[in-house]
Amino acid sequence: MAYFLQSAFWLIITPVGIIILALSIAVLGGKRKVTPEQFADELERHLLGTEGKWDWDDTTSVAIADERLERIRYELAKFDSLSEEKDKDELRAIIAALRRGELPEIVPPTHLTYRGN
Numbered sequence: 001m002a003y004f005l006q007s008a009f010w011l012i013i014t015p016v017g018i019i020i021l022a023l024s025i026a027v028l029g030g031k032r033k034v035t036p037e038q039f040a041d042e043l044e045r046h047l048l049g050t051e052g053k054w055d056w057d058d059t060t061s062v063a064i065a066d067e068r069l070e071r072i073r074y075e076l077a078k079f080d081s082l083s084e085e086k087d088k089d090e091l092r093a094i095i096a097a098l099r100r101g102e103l104p105e106i107v108p109p110t111h112l113t114y115r116g117n
Contacts, residue, residue: 031062031063032062033064036066036069036099036101036103037098039064039072039073039098043076043079043094043098046059046091047082047091047095056080059073059076060080068103072094072104079091
């Protein structure tokens with residue numbers, strides 16, 4: 001048993017295996033499924049300052065399966081601080097639209113170059 005643990009094979013295969021596992025996890029299952037209403041709730045918690053420590057980071061960092069909501073999520077970084085009233089108003093408008101069942105276009109699809117379209 002000690003021979004296998006000291007073998008160069010294990011010194012090479014273990015890090016390679018860890019890298020392959022990490023890449024597989026990143027590629028296969030990183031998109032979350034949320035409804036427009038759930039997404040509006042996440043945005044509202046940030047607006048009101050009632051979200052948990054990492055909630056806003058999760059909201060802005062984890063891709064969403066619904067492409068329409070993903071377009072909105074991609075542009076949320078500008079609402080990180082909410083130090084200006086115009087930013088709060090814009091976020092309120094997005095929340096209201098989502099609650100009405102509308103999906104506001106805050107980024108025209110032609111400008112989405114981050115996906116290689």
